[in-house]
Amino acid sequence: MDKRITIVKDVIVNPSLAFREINQESKFYLSGAIALFLISAGLFSQGIVEGIISMIADIGIIILILYVGRLLKGKAVFTGIFSVLQYSGIPALIGSGILLALPENIFESGFDIQTVDLSTFFSLIGISMMFFIWSFILSILAIKEAHQFGVGKSLATIIISSIIFLLVIIVPVIISLGLLGGI
Numbered sequence: 001m002d003k004r005i006t007i008v009k010d011v012i013v014n015p016s017l018a019f020r021e022i023n024q025e026s027k028f029y030l031s032g033a034i035a036l037f038l039i040s041a042g043l044f045s046q047g048i049v050e051g052i053i054s055m056i057a058d059i060g061i062i063i064l065i066l067y068v069g070r071l072l073k074g075k076a077v078f079t080g081i082f083s084v085l086q087y088s089g090i091p092a093l094i095g096s097g098i099l100l101a102l103p104e105n106i107f108e109s110g111f112d113i114q115t116v117d118l119s120t121f122f123s124l125i126g127i128s129m130m131f132f133i134w135s136f137i138l139s140i141l142a143i144k145e146a147h148q149f150g151v152g153k154s155l156a157t158i159i160i161s162s163i164i165f166l167l168v169i170i171v172p173v174i175i176s177l178g179l180l181g182g183i
Contacts, residue, residue, distance in 0.1 A: 004032035011087050015138055019084045019145035026079040033086035040089055040096075060168075064161040065143060072157060074147025084142035088135060095131030098124055 007029065010018035022029045041055045066081045101124065144154040 004029055007032070007087065008090060011090060011138065015088075015141050016145060018087070019142045022083050022087055022142075023076070023080040023146045026077065026083045029083045029087070030079055033083035036086040036089060036093070037082075040086075040093060057169075061161060061165055064164055065157055068161045068164070069143060069147040069149075069153070069157045072147070072149065072153045074143075074149055074153070074157070076143075076146040076148075081143070081146045084146045085139060088138035088142040090135070091131040091138065092135035095128040095135070098128045098131070 007018055007022060010021070022033075037055070037058065041051050041058065062082050062085060063078075065085070066076055066078055069076055069081070140151060140154045140158065143157055144151055147154065147157065
């Protein structure tokens, strides 16, 4: 079986070792990472325009993680950080798949409290959240391996990159909505 498929098992069983392998052989794993990237962009978008915006935002976050990590003395290259982050998102794809079942069964019914099985609803939400948390933890390990530094710097890279990304997105939106008045 192709290593790009068997590495998925390794990401689950021994993530640090798998991310080290993906990072070291990033060009080999790039096609699998691109496939995961396209799948995740398709899951969260309603159309082509939203999909493209999602992909641009994702690439922007990855570039931020790359350069913030380098400022913290990390050693990652783009293909390495891109690949490890895409493979670390596998549990989030599973969690998203669970959430995709909800609109048909719950939200389209108008969320009438009498027709919705709340235990099923909250169970599916809870299970999905566990998959998203798992992906977040795997992302920390992925960044750690790609940048070749500790967990603390990996977490700092995520926090700093997230703050920069939010400032770059939120401030222009606020300005464009005219909420800052005469500033």
